[in-house]
Amino acid sequence: MAVSARKDDELNMNCPECGAPDALCQSRFDEFLALEFSEPGSYGSVHNLTVAAYMVQHSSRLTREGWLFERSLLREFLVDGKSPAIVRQQSRGSLDSGKRPFNIKSRTGQRIIGKSEWTKTILDVRAENAKIYCAEIELWARAVLDDCEKISGVG
Numbered sequence: 001m002a003v004s005a006r007k008d009d010e011l012n013m014n015c016p017e018c019g020a021p022d023a024l025c026q027s028r029f030d031e032f033l034a035l036e037f038s039e040p041g042s043y044g045s046v047h048n049l050t051v052a053a054y055m056v057q058h059s060s061r062l063t064r065e066g067w068l069f070e071r072s073l074l075r076e077f078l079v080d081g082k083s084p085a086i087v088r089q090q091s092r093g094s095l096d097s098g099k100r101p102f103n104i105k106s107r108t109g110q111r112i113i114g115k116s117e118w119t120k121t122i123l124d125v126r127a128e129n130a131k132i133y134c135a136e137i138e139l140w141a142r143a144v145l146d147d148c149e150k151i152s153g154v155g
Helices: 002-011 025-038 043-057 064-078 084-090 130-148
Strands: none
Touching (some): 025 043, 043 064, 043 084, 043 130, 064 084, 064 130
């Protein structure tokens, strides 16, 4: 009985990284990736923001350098107005994993940031249609970037 109760508690926990209720963020992320890949011309137009915002909020998946890189991508997309194609072209040589001087993915699973109260999470994104979805992803990504400005000690 105690093992069953513990599993129920784990299922009902908020995500320790983004604070999403019941830790449903991963399943929503997977759902959104499938949607973006199934309709790349509409839903997929914000794939770059979906991945970067999610990864920034889930820093245990990244190295410190990887987290800073994902945060810089959000800034390039949202503040500088660069398209994913331009960013890829500008960083083609430096992002090749054989040439890159850092790893993006974490090998330890330790969080880079301690923040767990974000203004918005992926669960706040509505997806009734592509227009609403794209606007909501952009709002979420902007909130993540704004929240990052308040995080100290990362760089």
